[in-house]
Amino acid sequence: MVLAPVLWSTAGVVTRHVERATPFELVFWRSLFAFIFVALALIVLRRSPLKMGRPGLVSGFLWGVMFTAFMIALSFTSTANTLVVMSISPFVTTLLARAFLKDPVPMGTWIAAGAATVGIAWMFAADFSAHTARDLSGMLIALSIPIAGAINVVTLRAASAELDLRPAVMLGGAISCLVALPFALPLQATPKDIALLAFLGIFQLALPCMLMVLASRVLLAPEIALIGLLEVVLGPLWAWLGAGEIPARSTLIGGAIILAALVVNELATFRRVSG
Numbered sequence: 001m002v003l004a005p006v007l008w009s010t011a012g013v014v015t016r017h018v019e020r021a022t023p024f025e026l027v028f029w030r031s032l033f034a035f036i037f038v039a040l041a042l043i044v045l046r047r048s049p050l051k052m053g054r055p056g057l058v059s060g061f062l063w064g065v066m067f068t069a070f071m072i073a074l075s076f077t078s079t080a081n082t083l084v085v086m087s088i089s090p091f092v093t094t095l096l097a098r099a100f101l102k103d104p105v106p107m108g109t110w111i112a113a114g115a116a117t118v119g120i121a122w123m124f125a126a127d128f129s130a131h132t133a134r135d136l137s138g139m140l141i142a143l144s145i146p147i148a149g150a151i152n153v154v155t156l157r158a159a160s161a162e163l164d165l166r167p168a169v170m171l172g173g174a175i176s177c178l179v180a181l182p183f184a185l186p187l188q189a190t191p192k193d194i195a196l197l198a199f200l201g202i203f204q205l206a207l208p209c210m211l212m213v214l215a216s217r218v219l220l221a222p223e224i225a226l227i228g229l230l231e232v233v234l235g236p237l238w239a240w241l242g243a244g245e246i247p248a249r250s251t252l253i254g255g256a257i258i259l260a261a262l263v264v265n266e267l268a269t270f271r272r273v274s275g
Helices: 001-008 011-015 023-045 053-076 079-086 089-100 108-124 133-142 144-159 166-184 193-215 221-228 230-243 249-274
Strands: none
Touching: 001 193, 001 221, 001 230, 011 053, 011 079, 011 193, 011 230, 023 053, 023 144, 023 166, 023 193, 053 079, 053 133, 053 144, 053 166, 079 133, 079 144, 089 108, 089 144, 089 221, 108 221, 108 249, 133 144, 144 193, 144 221, 166 193, 193 221, 221 230
């Protein structure tokens, strides 16, 4: 599962090197390549998308929301701002898991989710006055991602014992691709853009999302969401090193708090399992 957020975190830095593709074209190409990759993977694995049931349809719709909203949000605001908003996911996921799942939520996970929320609040509040109207629009769009993500993680966890929901990632790619296409025309992407978006579709989207589906079979929903916060820490770092997006001091401090919460939770989980 740790590999998934590492791959997710590459979105911002790669997107900043796109030359001509419009926001909706970014969504279209990335989702198209994700759809193709998962479809081929399912053929190789001999998995039928028709066997994912109603939970798979729900998960596919939620993936579609996340795939679309993420790239649009990145087009309006910085990588750091987008990821800060997304990082409320563990707190929302913990609440939903407590309400709808029978999985016990350890006290350490509650504490880690609370600490991560503090880090997020610090990152957001310290620079709120510096946000432009465009930034706020992007962050509002990004707000749909952690909400959809939290519902999706709970859905995956609830159905993981009975159904293989990897085909839902393919469905999400198809939905996102079809929604974006009318707004993406006429297509303007250069060959370089298409190559970059192919990388994002395969390695930043399809592969890590399939890994998360597999992780849902063994990890609790809040633990999946907390590990996913590595994207919040790494995303601005890659954008800084690879695209010159210098993160604010508050982002660095908040990221350190979130990273500490992750480490504490993983140590607590290790002790619980080994004990």
